[in-house]
Every structure is written in structure tokens, then in C-alpha cells.
Amino acid sequence: MSENKFEVKDLHLYYGSFHALKGITMAIPARRVVAFIGPSGCGKSTFLRTLNRMNDLIPGVRVQGQVLLDGRDIYAPDVDVVALRQRVGMVFQRPNPFPMSIFDNVAYGPRLLGVRDRNALRRIVGECLEAVGLWDEVRSRLDASALGLSGGQQQRLCIARCLAVEPEVILMDEPTSALDPVATAKIEDLILRLKERYTIVIVTHSMQQAARISDYTGFFLNGELVEFGPTGTLFTNPRDQRTEDYITGRFG
């Protein structure tokens, strides 16, 4: 039996009076890829953002229920959100490298953590760029602006930037929706390699992508988690009629 990284218990989220998440309960196993699918506005991204408390930034958001990370409630009053976000990293839909050099992008997190030693920073940057398969492409221009990279390279840089703070979990919010198929394939390969060390939770618009890379899939609809289970089972033998309708293309 594999350990669970996250356990979510009866989680509700409100934007003002809008009930955006309705009683989500699920367990996310460690060092697996978990994908969330569902139509636009179904709550899958909102749910993803509860896992590192990114919704805290949005005025008027209220959260009820529990999200346990290694058994500790991340919404408890004594939780340090900054420390939480260092354990639970995030990659966004649009590649968003900072307007700095490639090196400084990756070194941003370690520097926040107080790493000042140049050799240590060089080692971290090298390892993280190597891990995302970007090292050979950028090793000669680490001082160049990250904004000069292609979209796919930028997204891999963002993943490297995220790895540099040594998170345990990586949340990915439609990380390939702004990329071409070749760049998408590279990111998917990368995700499969990363799951040996990290727990990966990914929101995707593409059911094919979920089927290709995830071990478990959750189907969201109107703020509810309709079905959650092993990816193979969910796609071949869904328990819920609504899941079947969605994956067979009858709506969404």
C-alpha cells in the first residue's frame, strides 16, 4: 500500500456566495501522477489551488474542510503559508519565467531560502536544468534573459525553477495548453521521469494527456468530484454515467 501525500476531507470553497467546490474528499498517493479532468469552470483548477493555498490571494474566498499534507492540516491557523508553498510547488498554464536571466530564474527560490554561496547556486541551477532536459540547450547562455527562450523551453525553465526549492509535490495547472505538440511531448516525458521523486498533481484539458501520463484521474463537474480512481479504470470502465458521457465526448 502506498502512502498518501494529501488527504482531502469534505472540502468546500466559496467565492463570495458562489459555491465553487462541494465536499471534495480524496487521497493523493505519494510519487504518483494524479490528473484532474472536467469541463471549463468545473472547479478542477480551483481545487488544485487549494493544495498550496493559492486561493488565499483572491479576495472573498472561504474554505471549509480539511486538506492534510502528510497528516497535517494546511489550513490550520499556525501553518506558515510560505513554508507550505516551498513544499508544494506550482507550474502555471502560461509559461511565466521572471524577467531575469535564466540562471536567476532557477536561483530565485534557493535565494529566497537564503542560499548565497555561488558554487552552491551553480550546482542547484545545473542540476535543475539538467533534470528538465534544458541544460544542454542553455548552458552557454545562462546569463541571457529567460524571455528569449521558446515557449516550451520557458515552461521547462519554470519547472526547473520549481524543482530548485526541492518541493515534495508539484502542482501543474494545464502546463501544456499554451504549447505545441512537440513541446508538449517533452513536458509529458519530463512528468513521467519526475514522478520517481515527486508527487505530481496536474489539471489538464486533454483527456488523452491524462490517459498518457497519470496513474489516477479525477473527474470534476460543477464543483463536485464525480469520480476518482485509477486512470485505466476511469477511462475504460467508469462507474458514473456522467463520467462516461464526458469521456465519450457527449458533452464538454
Place this chain on the structure above:
Amino acid sequence: MPVAPLGTTPGLRRRLRRQALGFALLTGAAGAVALPGIRLLGEVLRRGWPVLGPEFLLAPPRDFLRAGGIGPAVLGTLLLLLGALGVALPLGVGAALYLAHYARPGPVTAGIRVAVGGLAAVPPIVYGLFGFSLFSVAMGLGRTAAAGALTLGILVLPTVITAAEEALAGVPREYREAALALGASRWQAARRVLLPLALPGIRSGVALALARAAGEAAPILFMAALFRAGPGGGLGDRPLALAYHLYAAATQVPGLPPERLYGAALVLLALVMGLMALALGGGGGGWPERRP
């Protein structure tokens, strides 16, 4: 004659004629707007240009401004602008950062916004009175460049705040979230990510604000002097300024050759337009690249 394959109907011709008429009217209106500006610039250039020269620009005045130069007023303007910048930049960018980045919507934030908007609507002469009574009298700074710079700094504060807040709010949300998701505190995210990204917009706003401050005589009306007998020109002395110079020299110096006024006006215009060009041009991200 080849047949027009799509046909030119009388209706179409009428519409085209109307359109041509409409464009002509608009062109005329645009020209009429530009004309006074061109005329003004031409007049100032024509009459001011001959008096310009190293002596006029740099030397102190002689014979109660009727000869010599406007050097002290040029330097005084620059000093006032630097002082105003020192006041408006930290206060304005700080306030903008608070409004765009920290403030939650609510009565306090709304109140601050109303206050900023209200400040922008206050006439410059009221700033002059206010600045004089607060900085010169109540704070005991007297009729000094320091009091003048503080007054001008407050005058341009709304411009700086508004421009900086817009520039900060224009930074895509993803950048801020990316920094926070890496474990940055809000301040760290603001300093290393948001401010550099917003810098071009902030720079434009500040340059516009300074252009305005350079051209105002009213806010420093009660502090400025027309000329200085001895040396001086620091923050603790009475300020000289081009805008005030124009006003006072024109009204208080009988027999002043008007060309000398046009010369001073030309210098002031050049300064203001230079700042405007900086505001509009600027261009390019201003973020620093740090070496590993």
C-alpha cells in the same frame, strides 16, 4: 471599357463621397488642434532662439535681469525637480504598491483612492498656500527650496501614484503567483518581480509628473525669489525657478527686453518636452540582469 465585375452603384458612390467629406472634416479638426501648438512653438523658438547662448544659459543675471543669464533659475528648477522626485518617488510608488498589491478592497482602500483623486483635482495655487503654511510656517522650513520641493512633490504625488498603480496592476497575475508559489513573501515578490516588471510604466508616470512640476509657478509662489544677490542655491536657500522667473520677470521688471522672456520660456519648454519624451519613449524593460 471593362465591366466592373462587382458594379459601382450610385448608393456606393454616395457613401464614398460622404466618407471623403467626413475624413476631410476630421483632418481639418485635427489640423485646427495642432495649429495653436505649432504657432506657439514657432513664436517661442523665433523670438527666444537669438538670446540663447552659453552666457544666457549659465551666467547669473545682471542689471535686475535685464542682462546676463538665467543660470541660477535653471539650476534652481533642476534642484526643485530633484527634491520633488525624492518626495514623490518613494511615497508614490509605496502607496501604489500598497494599493495594487497589499490592500484588500474595503472602506480604507476606497478612502485612499478618493483622497488621491481629490488631490489630483486641487488647483496648484492651493498647493502653494498649503505648502507655504505647512512646510514654511508650521514646520519652520521658511521660504526655502526644501519647502518648495516638498510642495511640488505633494503636487505630483497623485500622478505618480496613479501611473505606478496602473503599471503594477498591469503586471500579469501569473508573475506574482509564480513568485509566491516559490515561497516568496509578498514584499519579496514585489521587490524582485513586480517592481522590475512595472518599471517602464512607473518611469513614464514619474517623468510626466516632473514635467508638470517643472512648469508650475503657483505652488512655489510664496517661496520663490526672482534673483539672488549673493551665492547660494542649496535646499536651505530661497528657490529660483524658470516657471516663477517667467511670471515674476514679466510682471515686476519694467523695461525687460521681451526676447529674454522668450529665451527663458524656450529653455523651460525644452526641459518639459525632454521629460515628456522620456515619459513617452522610455521603452524597454528596465530589469537588471544579475550575474551568478
